[in-house]
Amino acid sequence: DTTTTADMGRGALVILALLGASSALSPSTYLTPGDKERLKLVLDPAWSLSDLAQVLYASAGYKHLGQEIPNIEGVCNFVKSSATDGATVETLFLASSAGKALGCPIAASSASVQAVSDAIREGASSQELFHAVTAAANLGVDLDTAKVLRATQMALKKDDSVLSLGYAFHVGAQLKGEVGSIFERIEDAIVQADEVDGRILQFEGGLSITALVLSGAYKLAETTNKVPPIKPDQAVKFANYLMSRKSVQLSKGVYYLLEAVSMFTNNKFHVPVAITLASNVAVSAEAPNIQVRVTDLEGYSLGPLKVTADSATRVSDEVVIISKEPLVPLSAADGVYELDVMSRGPHRGFYRLVVSVDASDSRLVGHTDAQLTFKVLTAIDIQGVEIGTADSDQSTAPNLQKVTYPNTLPEVLVADQHQRVMLRFLVRDTASGRPTEVHQAFVKITHIESKREIIFVAETDSNDIYKFDIDVSSSMKEFGGVSGVYSIELIIGDASISNPTLWHIADLSLTFPESTIPSSPQDYTYKVRPEIHHVFRSPDPRPSTVMSTTFTVLCILPLFLLLLIWVKLGVNISNFPLTLSAVLFHIGLAGILALFCLFWLQLDMFSTLRYLLMVGIVTFFCGNSMLSNIATKRKENA
Secondary structure, three states, X not given: OHHHHHHHHHHHHHHHHHHOOOOOOOOOOOOOHHHHHHHHHHHHHHHHOOOHHHHHHHHHXXXXXXXXXXXXXHHHHHHHHHOOOOOOHHHHHHHHHHXXXXXXXXXXXXXXXXXXXXXXXXXXXXXXXXXXXXXXXXXXXXXXXXXXXXXXXHHXXXXXXXXXXXXXXXXXXXXXXXXXXXXXXXXXXXXXXXEEOOOEEEOOOOHHHHHHHHHHHHHHHHHHOOOOOOOHHHHHHHHXXXXXXXXXXXXXXXXXXXXXXXXXXXXXXXXXXXXXXXXXXXXXXXXXXXXXXXXXXXXXXXXXXXXXXXXXXXXXXXXXXXXXXXXXXXXXXXXXXEEEOHHHOOOOEEEEEEEEEEOOOOOEEOOOOEEEEEEEOEOEEEEEEEEEEEEOXXXXXXXXXXXXXXXXXXXXXXXXXXXXXXXXXXXXXXXXXXXXXXXXXXXXXXXXXXXXXXXXXXXXXXXXXXXXXXXXXXXXXXXXXXXXXXXXXXXXXXXXXXXXXXXXXXXXXXXXXXXXXXXXXXXXXXXXXXOOOOOOOOOOOOOOHHHHHHHHHHHHHHHHHHHHHHHHHOOOOOOOOOOHHHHHHHHHHHHHHHHHHHHHHOOXXXXXXXXXXXXXXXXXXHHHHHHHHHHHHHHHHO
């Protein structure tokens, strides 16, 4: 019914909102083993060796994932065969980068060295320079740093977009000598990042551009041995964006994602810390500990750390149950720390846990005030259950009988339109021993024969006692006026109880007036429905053969009559102008008549109109030209 559906919907929204809460800024996830396996599957099609770029993405991706490359000898041969004399610089870049990732570097030939050197010129784009410089580095070709810097500066003057800057950072990171002029442009790129919800930073263009700029900026910073102009909170927000894209489905996206994640775990400046739940989101008397995992973005431990629970606060009333409590390292799992929550005697409900990591490594960022959500489950006990009937006019005291869980009332309750059905019960928290309210307390009444269900909501009074009371006469519409035996079941549910309950309390025989009983009660049981057969509209009856033949002859008769008159009177075609326009005009008229015949026989209206447009235009212009010529000749003869 409507009330029940609304209550269930609100409960689902509350649970989803609470469980969706995570850290305010710190990364709330990392590349789990399941994520890595899924990313590996995205890369696997590249081993068909049909596309060099896909082989590069898969080779580098497998290297980051620590996976063994299948048929590595065949893959290396494919890569080397692509880097032949006459190959483009981009092909040399792809082949040499793949060879480097595979561990089978490409040997530099005189043609490839010449191609790479010629590509480094003023007027080349940042992407072209990136391909050339990377190919040269992979092939072991020495470059003129000053020449490359001049070409890069010229490229940035023509195009200083974020993508162009990203390529320039990678170019600078592979040069020897002073590249401060490129390093200074990192800040120009970072300020162009877009912030989302105060937790995410990304560049317009998505994952590939964001990863390209970040990996290039940090590699350039390591080359210059300078701290990049990226604030720790900005690094964390970029990490949050990368983790939000770990479900990428394209091999190129997987390649860029793993490049950036690897950079964020192996650079000298900023290493974002992922603080996540390692245990179930629920704690109870059977599982009293909450476990927290502290890792980098790749899921690897950061070594021994001091992890502290700054606070644990109940969401419903902001009551703090834990403050400045250290978490204990779990010896069985590296990087996992646990805290005994149930020893504090918490009430059931949702809690917000704030965790901080005291890190001696100055590179670690995002390791303070990480917020996690967990819930405390307790068992409930249903007590003081009474069920029975009473007269609607309250002339007599209610006849209530006690039932204990999980028993069912032995005798069947009997009620008619002059009576009410009543149910009383108390829900008690077994941990605290106090009465408690649950989110879902429903009474389901089911007609045993037809299986029709009617669900009512039980509500509490001022003493926290749940009550259910219906007047049979006023509820006749809900029951459809169907008499018979009904089962009464109690449904107790809540997101923070460990033993939700469905209890068959009693059976109830209801009798409604004969006038309200439907002649054929609807069957509500689940069964196979009759198959639906689609019946198309039968075609309209066609006229008889005699009728259609007669009509056709009558239509053709005027044409025969015209030909007959022409034969008798004679046809004078001496005035027919033998010009191209006159011939095409008459051919066009014949074509239009032929179209009408085809429309009658096989063409549809839209096809006929399409052909008629083409034929009609030619016929119109030719007819206009023919009539103009005839009028001109008449004037000359006059």
